[in-house]
Amino acid sequence: MGPRGAEGRVELTVVVPMYNEEPVIGLLFDRLRPVLDGIGCSYEVLCVDDGSTDRTAAVLMAGLTSWRELRLVRLMRNSGHQAALTAGFDSACGAYVVTIDADLQDPPEAIAAMLRTARDRQVDVVYGVRADRSTDTWFKRTTSAAYYRLMRQVAGAQVPHNAGDFRLVSRRVVEAINRLPEHGRVHRLTIPWFGFPSAELTYVRERRAAGASHYPLVKMVRLAFDSVAAFSAAPLRVATWAGVLGCVLGLVALGWSVTGWLLGHAVPGWTSILATTGVIGAIQLVCLGLLGEYVSRIFSAVQSRPSYMVGYDSADDPHALPGQRPGSPVLAGGQQHGRAEG
Ligand code: UDP
Ligand code: MG
Numbered sequence: 487m488g489p490r491g492a493e494g495r496v497e498l499t500v501v502v503p504m505y506n507e508e509p510v511i512g513l514l515f516d517r518l519r520p521v522l523d524g525i526g527c528s529y530e531v532l533c534v535d536d537g538s539t540d541r542t543a544a545v546l547m548a549g550l551t552s553w554r555e556l557r558l559v560r561l562m563r564n565s566g567h568q569a570a571l572t573a574g575f576d577s578a579c580g581a582y583v584v585t586i587d588a589d590l591q592d593p594p595e596a597i598a599a600m601l602r603t604a605r606d607r608q609v610d611v612v613y614g615v616r617a618d619r620s621t622d623t624w625f626k627r628t629t630s631a632a633y634y635r636l637m638r639q640v641a642g643a644q645v646p647h648n649a650g651d652f653r654l655v656s657r658r659v660v661e662a663i664n665r666l667p668e669h670g671r672v673h674r675l676t677i678p679w680f681g682f683p684s685a686e687l688t689y690v691r692e693r694r695a696a697g698a699s700h701y702p703l704v705k706m707v708r709l710a711f712d713s714v715a716a717f718s719a720a721p722l723r724v725a726t727w728a729g730v731l732g733c734v735l736g737l738v739a740l741g742w743s744v745t746g747w748l749l750g751h752a753v754p755g756w757t758s759i760l761a762t763t764g765v766i767g768a769i770q771l772v773c774l775g776l777l778g779e780y781v782s783r784i785f786s787a788v789q790s791r792p793s794y795m796v797g798y799d800s801a802d803d804p805h806a807l808p809g810q811r812p813g814s815p816v817l818a819g820g821q822q823h824g825r826a827e828g
Pocket of ligand 2: 587591694699
């Protein structure tokens with residue numbers, strides 16, 4: 487019998503999204519495996535290769551031969567951290583599912599405590615809350631503090647402070663996530679939004695074990711905008727307030743020029759005209775841009791394109807059975823499926 491038990495289920499699935507994580511895989515497995523073997527329940531480690539361009543997939547394929555609980559799902563192309571997590575939730579067969587970063591910033595040892603908390607306190611979600619972020623850069627800490635403050639405002643106070651994507655959820659939550667038709671979801675907001683009974687487990691955020699972060703400023707801004715736009719139409723109201731402000735400024739300018747005309751002053755002021763048209767033009771462009779952001783989300787939702795495509799799943803690969811895995815073709819024989827999120 488394989489690690490998945492008679493009915494194709496395991497007690498615990500650990501989902502690890504990976505994008506170009508070749509340098510950390512060995513370190514991760516060395517710490518993760520003793521923890522999971524020590525818990526003493528059936529488990530699978532579901533590595534989602536998010537279209538890596540380095541040797542991540544090859545290293546994972548090699549790992550399949552020596553760790554029968556390891557499973558590899560390869561996405562056709564880089565689809566982003568959140569989409570890789572969605573792929574993990576869709577494929578996971580555990581009664582509980584933990585999501586953890588590959589880079590050992592989240593300590594694997596906390597998984598045992600999360601599972602214990604979920605069982606003892608009968609909760610569906612255990613959030614990993616970062617108690618100490620001194621290993622993160624000043625910039626990362628400041629921007630992320632601002633992000634969580636903003637998120638609690640737009641998505642509600644049930645969003646835990648400083649909880650990223652290291653968390654445990656029960657099968658009930660996984661099924662709720664998998665039923666969500668939402669496009670571009672941000673799991674750290676949608677999961678609290680459900681309102682399942684939850685607990686928090688604090689941990690110290692460690693330094694990345696190797697390699698470099700895949701969250702440059704552009705991706706952070708994108709995540710922040712996706713998060714706000716998924717929960718609030720408030721940015722659209724910027725247009726209304728900018729319009730009101732424009733009206734007030736226009737009336738003041740009108741009063742000023744009429745007074746000048748009545749007093750017989752010549753009005754040379756092309757500078758002020760240029761300045762006001764410039765400001766108003768800029769406000770209009772900002773508002774159009776905001777509308778565009780929401781229209782593009784409606785457009786993707788209507789298109790209903792999958793947010794990821796699976797190119798290979800070692801669970802569907804007959805060549806990947808323990809003992810027969812070497813030489814099994816990468817990206818062959820795997821069922822191709824994706825998930826429409828729109
Ligand atoms: N990741 C991913 N797809 C991406 C970017 C990142 O699957 O397009 C994974 C990455 O391999 C890691 C996790 O998401 O396991 C978090 O990424 P990272 O550590 O780079 O982010 P940071 O911790 O710097 O915010
Ligand atoms: Mg990281």
